[in-house]
Amino acid sequence: MLIYIVKRIGLAVLIILLAVLALFVMLHSIPGDPVSIALGPRATPEIQAAYAAKMNLDKPLFTQFLIFLGNVLTGDLGTDVFSNRSVAKTLLGQLPYTISLAVASLGWAVALGIPMGCISATKPNGWLDRITGLVSIGTIAVPSFLVSIWAILVFAIHLNIFPVIGAGDQGDLADMALHLVLPSFAVGLGWVGYLARMVRASMLEVMGENYIRSARAFGLTTQTIIYRYALRVAILPTITLIGVGFGGLLSGTVFAEIIFARPGIGKVIYDMVLNRNFPVVQGAVMMTVALYAVVTLASDIIVSILDPRVRESL
Amino acid sequence: MTQTISRRHFMQAAAFAGTAGLSGVFPGMSFAQDGRKLTVRFNRDFDSLDPGFYVGGHPNNDVNWCCMPSLVHYGFRDGQATWIPSPFVESVVARDSTHIDFRLKQGLMWSNGFGELTTDDVAFSYERMTTSEWKSDYVAFDRVDIMDRYSGTIVLNQPFAPFMNTTLASGTGIILSRKATESVGGKFTTEAPATCGPYVYAWTQGQHVKLTRNPEWTGDAPYFDSIDALIVTEDDSAALAFEAGELDCTQISSEALARYKEKPPADSALTVAGALQYMWLGMNTEHPKLKDLRVRRAIQSAVDQASIIQGAYAGTAEASYGVVSPGLVGKRDSAGYSHDPGMARSLIEEAGASGLELTLRTLNNQERILAATIIQANLAEIGINVTVMPLDAGPFWEMGQESKGDTWKDLEIWIMRFGSGPDPYEPFQWFIRDQVGIWNWERWSSDEFEELFKMGIEEVDSNERAKIYTRMQEIMEETGAYVWLTHEPEVFIHRSDISAKFAPSGEMQLPYFSRT
Numbered sequence A: 001m002l003i004y005i006v007k008r009i010g011l012a013v014l015i016i017l018l019a020v021l022a023l024f025v026m027l028h029s030i031p032g033d034p035v036s037i038a039l040g041p042r043a044t045p046e047i048q049a050a051y052a053a054k055m056n057l058d059k060p061l062f063t064q065f066l067i068f069l070g071n072v073l074t075g076d077l078g079t080d081v082f083s084n085r086s087v088a089k090t091l092l093g094q095l096p097y098t099i100s101l102a103v104a105s106l107g108w109a110v111a112l113g114i115p116m117g118c119i120s121a122t123k124p125n126g127w128l129d130r131i132t133g134l135v136s137i138g139t140i141a142v143p144s145f146l147v148s149i150w151a152i153l154v155f156a157i158h159l160n161i162f163p164v165i166g167a168g169d170q171g172d173l174a175d176m177a178l179h180l181v182l183p184s185f186a187v188g189l190g191w192v193g194y195l196a197r198m199v200r201a202s203m204l205e206v207m208g209e210n211y212i213r214s215a216r217a218f219g220l221t222t223q224t225i226i227y228r229y230a231l232r233v234a235i236l237p238t239i240t241l242i243g244v245g246f247g248g249l250l251s252g253t254v255f256a257e258i259i260f261a262r263p264g265i266g267k268v269i270y271d272m273v274l275n276r277n278f279p280v281v282q283g284a285v286m287m288t289v290a291l292y293a294v295v296t297l298a299s300d301i302i303v304s305i306l307d308p309r310v311r312e313s314l
Numbered sequence B: 001m002t003q004t005i006s007r008r009h010f011m012q013a014a015a016f017a018g019t020a021g022l023s024g025v026f027p028g029m030s031f032a033q034d035g036r037k038l039t040v041r042f043n044r045d046f047d048s049l050d051p052g053f054y055v056g057g058h059p060n061n062d063v064n065w066c067c068m069p070s071l072v073h074y075g076f077r078d079g080q081a082t083w084i085p086s087p088f089v090e091s092v093v094a095r096d097s098t099h100i101d102f103r104l105k106q107g108l109m110w111s112n113g114f115g116e117l118t119t120d121d122v123a124f125s126y127e128r129m130t131t132s133e134w135k136s137d138y139v140a141f142d143r144v145d146i147m148d149r150y151s152g153t154i155v156l157n158q159p160f161a162p163f164m165n166t167t168l169a170s171g172t173g174i175i176l177s178r179k180a181t182e183s184v185g186g187k188f189t190t191e192a193p194a195t196c197g198p199y200v201y202a203w204t205q206g207q208h209v210k211l212t213r214n215p216e217w218t219g220d221a222p223y224f225d226s227i228d229a230l231i232v233t234e235d236d237s238a239a240l241a242f243e244a245g246e247l248d249c250t251q252i253s254s255e256a257l258a259r260y261k262e263k264p265p266a267d268s269a270l271t272v273a274g275a276l277q278y279m280w281l282g283m284n285t286e287h288p289k290l291k292d293l294r295v296r297r298a299i300q301s302a303v304d305q306a307s308i309i310q311g312a313y314a315g316t317a318e319a320s321y322g323v324v325s326p327g328l329v330g331k332r333d334s335a336g337y338s339h340d341p342g343m344a345r346s347l348i349e350e351a352g353a354s355g356l357e358l359t360l361r362t363l364n365n366q367e368r369i370l371a372a373t374i375i376q377a378n379l380a381e382i383g384i385n386v387t388v389m390p391l392d393a394g395p396f397w398e399m400g401q402e403s404k405g406d407t408w409k410d411l412e413i414w415i416m417r418f419g420s421g422p423d424p425y426e427p428f429q430w431f432i433r434d435q436v437g438i439w440n441w442e443r444w445s446s447d448e449f450e451e452l453f454k455m456g457i458e459e460v461d462s463n464e465r466a467k468i469y470t471r472m473q474e475i476m477e478e479t480g481a482y483v484w485l486t487h488e489p490e491v492f493i494h495r496s497d498i499s500a501k502f503a504p505s506g507e508m509q510l511p512y513f514s515r516t
Helices: A002-029 A034-039 A045-054 A061-073 A087-122 A127-141 A144-158 A173-207 A210-217 A222-234 A236-252 A254-259 A265-275 A278-306 A308-313 B007-016 B019-023 B060-067 B119-129 B163-168 B178-183 B235-243 B254-262 B293-302 B305-313 B341-351 B366-381 B393-398 B425-431 B447-458 B462-478
Strands: B037-042 B072-077 B080-085 B089-096 B099-104 B141-146 B151-156 B199-204 B208-213 B226-231 B249-252 B268-274 B277-283 B357-363 B385-391 B413-419 B482-487 B490-495
Touching (some): A002 A061, A002 A278, A061 A278, A087 A173, A087 A236, A087 A254, A087 A265, A127 A173, A144 A173, A144 A254, A173 A236, A210 A222, A236 A265, A236 A278, A265 A278, B060 B199, B060 B226, B072 B163, B119 B141, B119 B151, B119 B178, B235 B249, B249 B254, B254 B268, B293 B341, B293 B366, B305 B366, B305 B482, B341 B366, B366 B385, B385 B393, B425 B447, B447 B462, B462 B482
Parallel strands (some): B037 B226, B037 B249, B357 B385, B357 B413
Antiparallel strands (some): B089 B099, B099 B151, B141 B151, B199 B208, B249 B490, B277 B413, B277 B482
């Protein structure tokens, strides 16, 4: 088990390094002079030069990359060139909002999607299975940004029961929770369908196993068989999916963060790419890649605990 | 909606926005009470309040005008954007073309125990700007002569008419506390070491700026007790939030403007803050295909400006007749050419340019692409085949700059939009001889234009300035290199019972907001 974890951590570190390198190359391949774009046409040559120096843009590309890596190794993600604030401080301020949105979105999707999958698998091709199938495909197919707009129009403008923008007053948990409802609904809706279909497929496979037939022969109730025995095995690929999904949501909630004007890592990346604020973009992507690696690492470890066969596969 | 706004009235609104702010007095001075809260939108996060080292514009200036002193603010006089004395001064008087006398109000205190606002702070702030990243705003500034603790004179090293409007009234005219600024090493960003104004601010990055009454403020009280500025980057989200009642005031996109003019939300009003953007179709006078003046004149006559305003901007933008924007001295009411496809065809035949192939470059956004498509159709009518080339911001903004490569040599025609400050001097600086290959992508120059540019800087009489800047626009137009297109307005929607005041450059002057 220990060897598996060590190997898995090594892989995570490698992934982070490669991702940072890829990001660095891509950012600097974007056409256009980042100084002109960031400062606009009115900036004087002095302002442009000062900006370039601040961002290390006056140095060779390789040097810029080494400076960045060196800083990262010492825990310094750089400084925002506009506000002079620490990038790490900026990102850590945004992270709780992204995590809370990801947890709320996946939370309600898991709470609804897994039972839906189980119910579908209980009587495959029955009317309940067909209905849940239809709902699942529907939720997967509808783009999240449409769900966002629709949710705002219905629940905020017409019914006026949920707020549209912001994350609520800090310290007021009820207000913050209220502000989470519509964004998490929009982000999580597609996941309901994914999880339901995944659980259904896994359950159907597991339900055909010999030990399930034995359980039936011993006279256990269907509910006991499903929730105590079948789901424990069928849930393994779903845990991996949730892990990957959670990691993806750390930067993938950007559309919800923009539409609902919520703070968050995805929105920071979006805004800073538009401003060519390279230190913040690099730092933000670095942080999300690292978190992604940690989350998938955690999900892999959980799966390996539940299913020891997985340890042999790395 | 309090009233129906016709297109004509809507455009005229720019001239009237903020007329009540002539005296520079906040509206709540005699009846401030608890419970007055305003929620507005900032369309991006602010990055710094230090006028010497910030990016400028909205929302940095919006916050600064709430929490920091300046000698003058923006207002309107006789329908034209101009400066007015701020609530921080007893008086500001331009004694002559190089001396500006001012007297500060007494008893205005800096926060954090940094004492009273004095003339020394004014001198420190402006002298500091001459070595800052915004020193170009202070090229005409020489010194501040201190008379006493509250009185002084700003001395310019040459007559510079735009100084009040483009420097002192803008964000770079903010005054800092000498002691406080020096105590933090001479620079700061989002955490000002001392503030002095009707509000104090608390910022939560990426979320909001909360402005609350400054308990130490002894000047005129603003109307609202607190102002929440929510950071909403997306125009559509802000519009939806306004409709849901979560915002009292927000800037809106031209698309939303067209929608709201048709069907306005209940109890709302539209206000035009200004229209300091000017957009034109530019032509490279040195390009072999466009060297013949007759070809350029033909293009001027072929483009249907009215169709572009209607088709690309749903009638929400104002017709442009030059680089001077509405509300500024020198704004023209008509161009020296008109839409005349017949004349355009004649000119093309005369020049032997029938079947000409041109590439039209434009920024890749909805309005510009629509405008480009209309221009493409207009020019097809006179036998010019146009290929539209949409570009992202990066390559677009450097295509005419000699320092950025050789694209300028291939540049033929393009749609360009610049922004201006509230003084007619500003737009012309990009078209002088020194700017050829930098921002003068049309690549022409004129001795008369250069002479007039210098005269305009020194002339303080508004009528004379109007003549100078009108003539300069005529010179530009006579090159045939410009087809004037639009001035896009900065439009805000707000609750109809809110009296909103804006700088002509589009920032909110929040201390002047009130509820009627």
